[in-house]
Amino acid sequence: MLADTQQQPLIDRIRDIDHPEAVRRFFGLxxxxxxxxxxxxxxxxxxxxxxxxxxxxxxxxxxxxALRIQRQRRSEVEYHLTIKKSCQDRLKTIEELVFEPLTEKSDYLAVIIGQSNVHLLYMPVLRTCWEDCLLELVETSKRGPHSARHNADVYRAAEDEAFLSEVIRLADDPTLADRVSNGNAVEEPEAGYELEPALPNQPHNLILFGPPGTGKTFALQPYLRENNSFITFHPSYSYEEFIEGIRPEVLNGQISYKIRKGIFYKACMSAIQQAGYGTLADCLNDSVENRTRKLKKAPAYYLLIDEVNRANVASVFGDLITLLETDKRLGAANELWLTLPYSQERFGVPLNLFVVATMNTTDRSIALLDIALRRRFSFREMLPDPTILGVIDGIDLAQLLRTINERIEYLLDRDHQIGHAYFTTVETHAELCAVFRDRIIPLLQEYFFNDWAKIQLVLGDNPAWGKDPDLRLIRIKKKYTSVAASKLFGEMPDSVDEIVTYEINPSLKDDNCEQIPADAFVRIYQKQ
Incomplete structure (x- = not known):
């Protein structure tokens, strides 16, 4: 290919920028x-x-x-995204962002992001501000024309991955065009790719499940440090928010409906950009061999979903349920893609995207998850780990937790145990009292539907355990015999059963921790 008059300036600027990955990312934007x-x-x-x-x-x-990539005097590559001034307050907390007015009196700002902070380009709040601004700029009364200075090949490179790859190659090797024009065959050097894939040795779809406080969300922290995507599901979460959907927008008093991409779609975009593609269309238009090689060698990208079972998971994932399978992903042996219902775009899930989710077993049983989804996810149980707990004021927290959980498992099941995270920050007797008052006892009330007799059994406050009344965290307030009931109501109620009422130890309830001896907790697991 011999570069024409419009291609050559584009090739020269790509050579000046001198960062093929950044150029591909820019053309994806x-x-x-x-x-x-x-x-x-x-x-x-x-x-x-x-x-x-x-x-x-x-x-x-x-x-x-509206959008720019530039590099001046061999400095870092910069991306400039235009937003409305009114959006600046929403982004001020992100220290790495630099704001620059387009002109002195402009209503718009350029958000400048350096290559070292490129992950910020995909922050949902920034992307929303940028996308909203683009739609406003299209409708502004300050019209073009721009035909005199428009470079049509820049547009073509954004739409055509093969053409973009060609101009990047020409930018990298200035002699390539001359060799092609002279009829000489250009031999590509054989790439020294490793035979083994670089992808992590873990399931592509993984759910960490267990009782509350067992460190499921904490296990996601290492992934979060690498600037991956994170979302928390809730009961009203939908396919339209997760993949793509049509949303109403008001601009200059007029309602319009735009297709907006969801976090899963954007995560897939980020994953394929790790492989050097600008868009999903570029990835799908590439040859099967190239796509497979690139995606297997690309860095992994993670989508992290907290509380995955709080949404209607089958409805949220919708027609992606098949594409999630490892062998059906782009770059895999049996890769598949589909056409999205709103945008009519081709869509597939790349091989280097990993979905890691958490599920609280007390919120909903695993058995209630859609059976098709369960087959496509690997499940890893996370149980309480008492061994990481120490001793506070003679109270063996590890043994305390083991005893409480053994009793809960007997009275309910293993899914309702209490996690070690409830105690990991406890360093004093007062903090232990606060944990029981504010977290453990309310959780047990929820578990046992205010059946105080069972809560007493869990805490060793039942009379048969032998705890002194003053040491009980849950105490009997009053027993109503038939005589006491008649005195209370003036007659015998219909129920003739003996009624017992309970109360939380007043010293614990009123935060008088000095009145709660250590033995009140020791005697939960140690019988007199």
């Missing part, structure tokens, strides 16, 4: 911009320009800069 504004190549409202003095490639919408 540019493809999203094109899809959102829905303007064809050559439309007077749209101009993609290349500027030699700033070593930049810029997208303009109606005289406004």
């Amino acid at each position: 540019l493809k999203e911009l094109i899809d959102m504004v829905n303007l064809p190549n050559g439309d007077a409202r749209l101009a993609f320009t290349v500027r030699q003095e700033k070593a930049a490639i810029t997208a303009h919408i109606n005289f406004f800069q």
Whole structure:
């Protein structure tokens, strides 16, 4: 291919930027911009320009800069995303972001993100601000035209992965065009790829399940440090929020309906960009061999879902249920893709995307999960670990937890045990009292539906255990015999059963921890 007059400036700017991965990421963003504004190549409202003095490639919408990549004087590659000034307060807490007005009196700002903080490009709040701004810029009364300075090949590179790859190759090797034009065959050096895949040795779809306080969410922290996606499910969470959906928007008093991508779609985008693709379309348009090689060698990207069973999981995942299977993912042996119902885009789940979720077994049983989903996820149980607990004021917290959980498992089941996390921060007797008052006893009330006799059994406060009355955390307040009931009501109630009422130890309830001796807890697991 011999570079023409429009291709050559583009090739030169890509060479100036000197970062193929950053260029591909920029063109992926540019493809999203094109899809959102829905303007064809050559439309007077749209101009993609290349500027030699700033070593930049810029997208303009109606005289406004909307997106830019640039590198000046060998400094770090920068991405500039335009947002409305009113959005700045929503982003001020992100210290790595730099804000720059487009002009002195402009209502818009450029958010500048360096290559070292490239993960910030995919923060949902920033993307929402940017996307909202693009839709406003399209409707502004400050029209083009831009045809005189529009570089049509920038638009083409955003839409055509093969063409983008070609100009990147030309930027990397300036002699390539001459060799091709002279009729010489260009031999590609054989890539020295490793035979073994670089993907982690873990299930692609994993659910960590167990009782509360067993460290399920804590186990996600190492993934969060790598800037992966995180979401917490709730009962009203839907497919439209997770994959894509149509949402109403009001602009200049007019209601319009736009297709918005959900966090799962964006996670898949981030994963394929780790493999060097700009968009999912680029990935799907590539050859099977290239796609398989790239996705197997790409860094892993994680989507983390907390409290996965609190949503209607089968409804949220919808038609993706088949695509989640390891052998059906893009880059796998039996890869599949489908057409999304709203955007009509082809969509697949890349091989380097890993889904890790947590599930609280007291919230809903595993048996209630959709059987098709259960087959596609691996399950790893996380149980209480008393061995990490120590001794506080002569109270063996490990033995205390073991005894309480053994009693709960007998009276209920193993899914309702109490996790070690309830005690890991306890360092003093007062803190232990607070944990029982504010967390353990209310949890037991919920477990046993205020059956105080069973709560007494769990805490060793039942009379047969031999605890002194003053040491009991749950005490009998009063027993109503027939005589006492007649005195209370003036007559005998219909029920003739003996009624017993209970109360929490007043010293514990009133936070008088000095009145609660250590023996009150020791005697939970140690019989007199």
